[in-house]
Each structure stands twice: as structure tokens, then as C-alpha cells.
Amino acid sequence: MRLSRTVFLFSRFLAQNIKIKLEYKADFIIMLFSGSVLQLLGVMFLGVLYSRIPPIQGWTMWEIVLILASIFFTEGVVSFAFEGMWRIVRLINLGDMDRFLLRPVSPILQILTYDIGAHGIGNMITGVILCVIALSRTEILWTWDRILYLPVLIVSAAAIRTAISFAANCSGFWLTSFYNAFPLMVHQMADFAKYPTTLFTEPIQFFITVVLPYAFIGYIPAVYLFHKQPWGAAAWLAPLVAVWCVLIARAVFYRGLRRYDSPGN
Amino acid sequence: MLTFQKYLRHVLCAIQETTAYRASYFINIVSQFVSYIAIFFLWRAVYTGNSVIGGMDWNDMQGYLLISLFTSALISGSSEFRVSRSIWTGNIAVELVRPVDYQKANFSITVGNGIAEGVLVAAIGILFALLIGFAVPPASPAAWLCFLLAVAFSFITKFLIVYIFGLFTFWTTGGMGLSWLRRGLTDFFSGAIIPLSFFPGWLKAAADVLPFRGIVSVPATIFIGRLPPSQILATFAVEAAWIAALWWLARLIWHFAMRKVTIHGG
Amino acid sequence: MNVIETKGLCKSFRSPLKKPGVLGAVRHLFRPEHREIVAVTEVDLAIAAGESVAYVGPNGAGKSTTIKMLTGILLPTGGEVRVNGLHPYHQRMRNSKNIGVVFGQRTQLWWDIPVIESFTLLRDIYEVPEKTYAENLAYFTGMLGLAELLHQSARRLSLGQRMRCDLAVALMHNPAIVFLDEPTIGLDVAVKERIREFLKTVNRERGVTIMLTSHDLGDIEDVCRRLIIIDAGRIIYDGSIQGLLDRYVKQRSIRIIASARIDQPSAARAMPAGVEIVHADEREMTVEFDRFRYTAKDVLEIIMTAAEVVDFQLEEPDIERVVKNVYEGRLELEQGA
Numbered sequence A: 001m002r003l004s005r006t007v008f009l010f011s012r013f014l015a016q017n018i019k020i021k022l023e024y025k026a027d028f029i030i031m032l033f034s035g036s037v038l039q040l041l042g043v044m045f046l047g048v049l050y051s052r053i054p055p056i057q058g059w060t061m062w063e064i065v066l067i068l069a070s071i072f073f074t075e076g077v078v079s080f081a082f083e084g085m086w087r088i089v090r091l092i093n094l095g096d097m098d099r100f101l102l103r104p105v106s107p108i109l110q111i112l113t114y115d116i117g118a119h120g121i122g123n124m125i126t127g128v129i130l131c132v133i134a135l136s137r138t139e140i141l142w143t144w145d146r147i148l149y150l151p152v153l154i155v156s157a158a159a160i161r162t163a164i165s166f167a168a169n170c171s172g173f174w175l176t177s178f179y180n181a182f183p184l185m186v187h188q189m190a191d192f193a194k195y196p197t198t199l200f201t202e203p204i205q206f207f208i209t210v211v212l213p214y215a216f217i218g219y220i221p222a223v224y225l226f227h228k229q230p231w232g233a234a235a236w237l238a239p240l241v242a243v244w245c246v247l248i249a250r251a252v253f254y255r256g257l258r259r260y261d262s263p264g265n
Numbered sequence B: 001m002l003t004f005q006k007y008l009r010h011v012l013c014a015i016q017e018t019t020a021y022r023a024s025y026f027i028n029i030v031s032q033f034v035s036y037i038a039i040f041f042l043w044r045a046v047y048t049g050n051s052v053i054g055g056m057d058w059n060d061m062q063g064y065l066l067i068s069l070f071t072s073a074l075i076s077g078s079s080e081f082r083v084s085r086s087i088w089t090g091n092i093a094v095e096l097v098r099p100v101d102y103q104k105a106n107f108s109i110t111v112g113n114g115i116a117e118g119v120l121v122a123a124i125g126i127l128f129a130l131l132i133g134f135a136v137p138p139a140s141p142a143a144w145l146c147f148l149l150a151v152a153f154s155f156i157t158k159f160l161i162v163y164i165f166g167l168f169t170f171w172t173t174g175g176m177g178l179s180w181l182r183r184g185l186t187d188f189f190s191g192a193i194i195p196l197s198f199f200p201g202w203l204k205a206a207a208d209v210l211p212f213r214g215i216v217s218v219p220a221t222i223f224i225g226r227l228p229p230s231q232i233l234a235t236f237a238v239e240a241a242w243i244a245a246l247w248w249l250a251r252l253i254w255h256f257a258m259r260k261v262t263i264h265g266g
Numbered sequence C: 001m002n003v004i005e006t007k008g009l010c011k012s013f014r015s016p017l018k019k020p021g022v023l024g025a026v027r028h029l030f031r032p033e034h035r036e037i038v039a040v041t042e043v044d045l046a047i048a049a050g051e052s053v054a055y056v057g058p059n060g061a062g063k064s065t066t067i068k069m070l071t072g073i074l075l076p077t078g079g080e081v082r083v084n085g086l087h088p089y090h091q092r093m094r095n096s097k098n099i100g101v102v103f104g105q106r107t108q109l110w111w112d113i114p115v116i117e118s119f120t121l122l123r124d125i126y127e128v129p130e131k132t133y134a135e136n137l138a139y140f141t142g143m144l145g146l147a148e149l150l151h152q153s154a155r156r157l158s159l160g161q162r163m164r165c166d167l168a169v170a171l172m173h174n175p176a177i178v179f180l181d182e183p184t185i186g187l188d189v190a191v192k193e194r195i196r197e198f199l200k201t202v203n204r205e206r207g208v209t210i211m212l213t214s215h216d217l218g219d220i221e222d223v224c225r226r227l228i229i230i231d232a233g234r235i236i237y238d239g240s241i242q243g244l245l246d247r248y249v250k251q252r253s254i255r256i257i258a259s260a261r262i263d264q265p266s267a268a269r270a271m272p273a274g275v276e277i278v279h280a281d282e283r284e285m286t287v288e289f290d291r292f293r294y295t296a297k298d299v300l301e302i303i304m305t306a307a308e309v310v311d312f313q314l315e316e317p318d319i320e321r322v323v324k325n326v327y328e329g330r331l332e333l334e335q336g337a
């Protein structure tokens, strides 16, 4: 599909979804609220932890808050724009995927934009606020390449998260139970990215750098931005990693689609 | 007697339903462990260089996390999902015409689910504990009894909270936001990821009056022997009061939900 | 030219086999068993542009499964399939521009937004030129009476109203073929009538090929000229509706009303071979006869020897009865009749 057309349809679907969400005002507000509360709880957790102990492995609390905040922000963007992927299991089980397959538009685009997550707005807002606070309490030597890196990071991180969660949700093609914990588990593994990767044993480090490259959305960029390690420039690999993840996710989806048996009717 | 059998049937059906999809069943159980791995390593890093934090040593902490994992597995995401599922699929109409009490039926289903998943999680957990070789289980039979009682309280309290949040689905379109909020609140205030004894004074005072602490903190601290025996009875009394309050709160919310369904047509 | 062509099309599903009870569930957990369900097997279809085809068969015969394979929803497990020269699964997006689909129990409309907004969104999805869209909208609005519905959300529409909107959606992008899976299920007589009229007009005026499944044989006789019957995944008849009647409907029936009580035993004795009383009451009787051996007049005369006929009614051979016989296994069809 042409890019311009994809963007056009994406904006059409998004606008439509916003209109629908605004019809259910209570829902919208609850979601917004829960997004923010959740992130605040995350920060309180760190606050409580650090109030008892000195910096963990040379990372101060505010440095970790910055990692957290950037993760919240991308998480917010992803759930706001692409919440539909969390509906895959439902779409498969109720046979609603049929509709998407009958239209001359990529089913992936239709799934991603099937819903928006209002809580994403809450995440984005708290993410930005926390970023600002954390930046004022930490020292970053802003060189031009680091400034240039920020937009690259945001786009790549959003793509990596979307691709991984999307692929995980595609497990619904194989696991046809109505409740599928697998995607949520994969989503939760992003928790590993919230802390310095060196906390974990080597197999886990390998896992979150290579298998599910969550390290590229939090820890590795932070190492680079804070000048923590000489290998920090590896953070520039993030776009490549993102492309790789997207390709894999696409392949997983089309593999799974072969198994789709269109129940009901 | 027949009433009891009716709900027993729900329990059995739930066991069957939970195990019906085998890959999902095993994955649901594995996923319980995963989020604990991150927490485990975080704490291990915290404990290197500190032997005692917040009155707990590393051995205590491991026992605490293990119980936290176990109690959270008793009511997993799939139970939570089951409560709200019939609401968003519109199947609620079918359930409403049945001669069962919706709240009790859901409780029975959750019990069934808890049996099906909890048994395996407990088994794996015990195996894991033996493997990494720490031993701090309660010494006396009385302590064991208290612990089991605390687990029962934990189960009921968590069910009620999950159920109440599930009922809110009547007013929402069934997004995940609400269940994440629920999870965030319970995890934080129950002490699932960070023991309440680490909290600064004002926060601990808040957590102490909320019902959440019965879910993890109470059974876990009883298990590792950090809840003074003199406080146990009072703690249980507070928990029982909370359970009664939540039970009736749920009934009240149900009442309003039904008004919404029957008057406004869903 | 054939717009739909299949050769040896097959589809089977794998479904878990479970024993009852908690024990059965636990056993399945550790040693799962599956069974193969053959939904469609060895189906050959050749449908030309502009045809209107009814695809019928008992519940579970494989109708929906076939339609889903032709529309690119399901990947066939075997055989060849071409729709407008394209493979519906592997070239799904291109194929979808050429086809319109209506599933009786599903809707293409967005639940929460006004129908007209769903229409414009679908216009953008199908890239329908503005001019075509405006023309079609006017045309369908008139024919299907959509004017009052367009500004309501789909959630608030009745089944029949929604179905009319869905028909418009399916044809909005001028597809060459429409597939309709039970489009009249649950609708009242008036709406059914309207939908049939609409389909006939579209088929005639625009040359749209129609493939329709239905359990309402009225739909079929009214809209379609060709009939394909599928049973247990296999095609057992493919030909004209008239051909089926000529060939397989041997029975006609006469219902009479008598002025006096009918003496049943003697009436029964009066009937020759090939004429049979299928229903009898005090003053009423229904007689079935072989239409190739007797005319209605013959039969009526025979009846009059046994009863004082004051009124009678002749029932024409109808497709309903044939199909019922086929479904119930009382009639074996030969392919290609």
C-alpha cells in the first residue's frame, strides 16, 4: 500500500475512533485517569525504593525516572494510536476479523486502528511531566548528536513496542482461548527495560537485548544520553532493530492468518 | 443443599473451562512468574551491599516475594477477565435469566479458576523455593493455621475488588485501562512489589487502613514471621470488616448496574 | 467468461476432541486429541459473469465455508480457486475491490457512528470516486429506502434496517460479484421482498453476478436462475431450477373438501397405484400422485367416485419439497441433471 494512502486512512480511522470515544465520556475520563495514576504509582515505587537505599549500580533515582518517563511516553503513544492490537484475540474468537479481510486495506492497519487507548493520553502527559522534572535533576551533556537522537529514539521505540506487542497478540491465532495471557506477559517483560540491564543475569540480558530488544527503548538510550559507557553509541542501532521487529511481526501475523478459521456465522 | 450444589457446579465448570485450552493454561501460569523475575532481580541487586532493609533480610524478602507470587496467582488475569467478559459480550442477558446469584456464581467461578491455576503455581513455587534453598516457612502449626486463614482472606478480598472493578465494565466499553488501574492499585497498596514496611510513614498509614494489604502483605508477613502475633487477631478483624463492607458495596453497585441495564437497555 | 472458478476445492478444520467432566479436561491438558472436520470437499464451480446462483444445502453443509474461501477469508486446504482470475486469499486486497459481501449475521457498519459516516469511511477504504459514490448513494437510498436511516448509528437500527444498509455497503464500490450468505435471515416478509427486488434489479441492470445462500427457498426461486446444492461438503446438484423440478418432482397433490363425511376405507381402496392419500380428515383429504402417470383430471375423477367434492385445490410442484427430500436423504440427485 502506498505510504500516503496508509497515512490518510490511518488519520481517518483515528478521527473516527476519537469521535466514538467521545460518545462514551465516562469511559474516556476513567481511562485517562487510570493511565496517569498507574505511572504515578510506578514513580512512587521508585521513590520508596530509593528512600531506603543508595544508588543502585551507580544509577541515581532521577536517572532511572528519566528512563521510566521515556518508556511511559512511548507506551502512551503506542496505546493511544494502536490500541487495536489488544483486541486481536477478541476479533479472532468472535470471527470479526472477517470484515477486515474483505476490504482492500491491509488488515494490519485495520487491526491496529480498531481502537484507541484513552489511557495513552494519560501516559503521554505524565511521561512528559516526569521527563521535564527528571531532566532538571540530572546532568546530561547535550551534544548535537544526542539532540538529534531524541526523535529517532521516540519513533524507533514506538515501533519496537508496537511490533513486539502486535506479534505477541498474534499468538491468538494459535491460542484460541478467550483469555490469552501471553501478550500481556510479553508486554510486562518491558519491565526489564525500566532498570539498568546489568541488574540481571546474562541470559536475561541477552534476552532483552536480542530476543525481545526492549533494552533499546530504555536502558541503552539512557546509557548513551548519560555518557555512562563508551559503547553507548550502540543506541543508534535502534532504528535498525525497529525495522527488524516490524518485519518479524508482519511475518508472524501472516503466518497466523493462515490458521484463522473464521468461527461463528 | 441444592443451592450449594448449584455453586459447586460452577466451581467444577470453571476448572474445566480454565484447563480447556491447554497452551493458554500453561502460558497463563508461566506468565505469572515472568513479572516476578524482574522484581526478584531488582531486589537481589538492592540487597547486594545491604544486609537488612526495612527490617527484612534477603531470605525474608525471597519468602515474601514467593507468597506474593502465590497469592497473585490464585486470582489471575483470566479470572478477572472472566468476570467482565459476559458483560462486554452482552452475554449478561443470558446470565440474568438464570436462577443464580451473579455475585456468588462469580465467586464460585473464581474459586474454580484459582484451584486450577493456583495448584500448579504453588507446586512450581515450592519446587523453586527448595531449589534456591531458602527455608523460612512458619515453624508452629498455629502460624501455619494463621497463614492459611490469611490466604483465604486474601482470596476473598481480592475477588471482591476484582469483581467490583469488573462491574464498572457496565459503564465502560471494556477497555483494558480499568483493569490496569485495578492491578496497579492492588499491586502497590497490597505490598506485592514492595513491602509496606518500606513505605514512608504517611503512605504506610494509608496502606494500613485500605483493604489491599490483606491480599499480599498480611499473608506474606505472617509467612515469614514478621507480623507480631499480638497483632494478628486485630488484623483479621479489620480484614473481615472490609470483606463485609466490600461484599455489600458490590451488591450496591450491582443494583445500580441493573438499573442501567434494565432501564436504559445496556 | 467465468468469474468464479474452482477445481477440487477442499477445506477441513481441526477441532479438539474432549471427553466430558473435569477428568476429561485434565486428560486433554496432557494428551490432546483432535479430529478432522471436512467442511467442503472436491467442489467444482464455474460461474459466468452476470449469473445469479443460489447455493443451498442443509445446516452445516459447507455453504458459508465455501463463500469464505471465495472471498479470501479462509485459505483452502486443497484445490484451485479463481475469482475474476485472482486467487482470493493470496491476492486478497486486489480481489476485495471486485467483490461485495454480505453476511446475514454480521455487519460491515461501525457500531457507534451514524450510517452515513460508515459509508464515507468505506468510500475512502475502497477508493470510490466521488461521482460514483454520489450516484450509487442516491440510487441505493431510493431503492432500499435508506433516507431515514442514514443519520442513525448502526447500534440503533433494527435487523432489517441494518441489512438494507449492509446491502448498500456491499455494492457501493461497483463490485462485479456479490456474495450473500443468508441475507434474509430473520427478516419480515416485506423487507425480504424488497431485498429480492433489489438484487434482481442490480443483477439485471448492472450485470452484477450474484451468489446467494439461503434457507428461504422463496429467495432462491425469485432471485436466482441457477441452483447449486451442497450436502456434507459435496455438490450434489448443479443446474437450472426448472431442470430440477422437471426431473425430480414426481409428485403433485390435490386437496379436496367434501360436502359429507368421507368413508376413509373405501376411499383408500379406490386409489390406484401411484396415487396415495397423505392426509385425511372428516371432510378433507389430500392426495398425492405421480404427475408423469396421471393428470390432475384423472385423479380428481377417481376421488369423486369416493367423495362428494365441493372444492379442491391443486398444489404445484415446488422446489421446497424437492430440497426437503434431498436434505432428508429421501432423494438421490444425479450430478448434471
Ligand SMILES: Nc1ncnc2c1ncn2[C@@H]1O[C@H](COP(=O)(O)OP(=O)(O)OP(=O)(O)O)[C@@H](O)[C@H]1O
Binding pocket: A261, A262, A263, A264, A265, C013, C014, C015, C037, C038, C039, C057, C058, C059, C060, C061, C062, C063, C064, C065, C066
Ligand atoms: N471454524 C470452524 N472450526 C471447526 N469446524 C467448523 C468451523 N467452521 C465450520 N465448521 C464445520 O464445517 C461444516 C460446514 O460449516 P458451514 O458453516 O460452512 O455450514 P453452512 O452450510 O454454512 O451451514 P448453515 O446453513 O448452518 O449456515 C460444519 O460441520 C461446521 O461444524
Ligand SMILES: [Mg+2]
Binding pocket: A265, C063, C064, C065, C181
Ligand atoms: Mg452458514
